[in-house]
Amino acid sequence: MRGNDNHLIVSGSFRDPSGFLFLKEGRLYRQINKVYKEDYDMLMCSGLYEDLVSKNLLIPHIESDMSADDEECYKIIEPEKIPFISYNYEWSFSQLKDAALTTLKIQKTALKFGMTLKDASAYNIQFYKGKTILIDTLSFRKYREGELWVSYKQFCNHFLAPLTLMSYTDIRLSQLLRIFIDGIPLDLVSTLLPFRTRMNFSLFSHIHLHARMQKKYEDKLIDVRSFNKRLSRSGFEAVIHSLESAVKKLKWDPKETGWAGYYSATNYSTEAFQFKKDIINQFIDKIKPETVWDLGANTGEFSRIASNKGIYTVSFDIDPAAVEKNYLECRKKKETNLLPLVLDLTNPSAGIGWVNKERMSFIERGPSDMVLALALIHHFVVSNNTPLDRVAEFLSRVCKWLIIEYVPKSDTQVQKLLATREDIFPDYTQEGFENAFIDYFNINDAVKIRDSKRTIYLMKIKYMFS
């Protein structure tokens, strides 16, 4: 969407009348409208902004002296740029839990400074320098004694509902967030949760009773204004406290799944594994990318070759358990350059929301300077029946440089995949692989891994997709 003065308005930021985000000459700005003046000034002058920024809870910004023709405009600010925007349906359990706790922590802090969060959307939280951080500076407004938490319902839909489903029913239910952009409806959550969640006071009240009350009052006439004198400040704090304790108690244990225990089960000898690491290390040093995406990253062993060099790396994997382990490792080691995410590469995140543009698709968020596609190709070709040239075309859309591992049919991992299906892949040979890729890439280097039948390639794309 094009705004005045040839700047590009960011599609996801149209709902809030307080302001919007726009891109100009590759830099991200946020316009603050006059209607939000009072609250913005209070955020900046009350000490809340400094307090949150010093605790890495709110994205820092500078006030720009850029002029705007827009009459509505009060100020233009330039927030620090997040290297990779991720969404709640791509987060593992602990990532969503940390985002939820960060939101509540911000609300508690805001209250101390006489403000409250008018928005508790999970899309306002991002991973920045290894931590969850609020990126929407316009989420605050003055707290008025007696009022209820206006974002309570949103918090339950965006955070508590998916976390409870992931913890009590099935970890994969986080994918409901892909369909329900405003968070999972509580009546649906209530039916999907086991009966024992009704025996837990927090879950009973915030989810089951909440769902029932929504249903009961959906078509009844109520004087809403009268509610805003109903809740004392200590009552307000009690609600936040109750939500916090509910979220903190939710647990999920990533058991040894097929992928999470993968490294111990590969057919690599220790020497070959080290050799593979050395080759990737050399290739990365040669290209010096600024960003790396590791596709099919598992628990991020190879991603860390890049991230440990200070390169911003995103680790994608389909397995929520592997991503959870990867994230817990990041948190433990306080890694700031690595972001693990859950993604099915055969059906990556699409553009969703209004005009399919509110949340970006996976491809839209690229290309990355470099992609690692290690021990991945056979899953695309054999498991997903994707022809090699389609794989090459896809990869050329998401990177400038590619490090890819060719796994031959004779490899035991491929044999395992072929064990239960007919071999309909006559072109899946090293020659067929190279022929498919040279339409999109120039092969820069190829190294056979010692003690193995596999080969690692370094390739550069021939032309950029627009």
Added chain:
Amino acid sequence: MKIKKYHGKITISLQFIFMINIIFPGAVYCYIDPGTGSFIVQIIIAGVVGSLIVIKIFFKRVKDFFRKRKNNDKEEKEN
């Protein structure tokens, strides 16, 4: 055994449902708002959690009172 384990929780839940029916009878007025149910739940939770905190503080004070008395008795005996 399971019933025993959940007994306390079931009682609390039943009391809770009873309380809601007392506080919110059918008669309501004004405008359709999908957030109304969420507002009501907040008031209930604030009431329950707030009361629990008050009870907790009360019992803590009672406990502290007796502990203090016990300690005083002990000290007196020692002296």
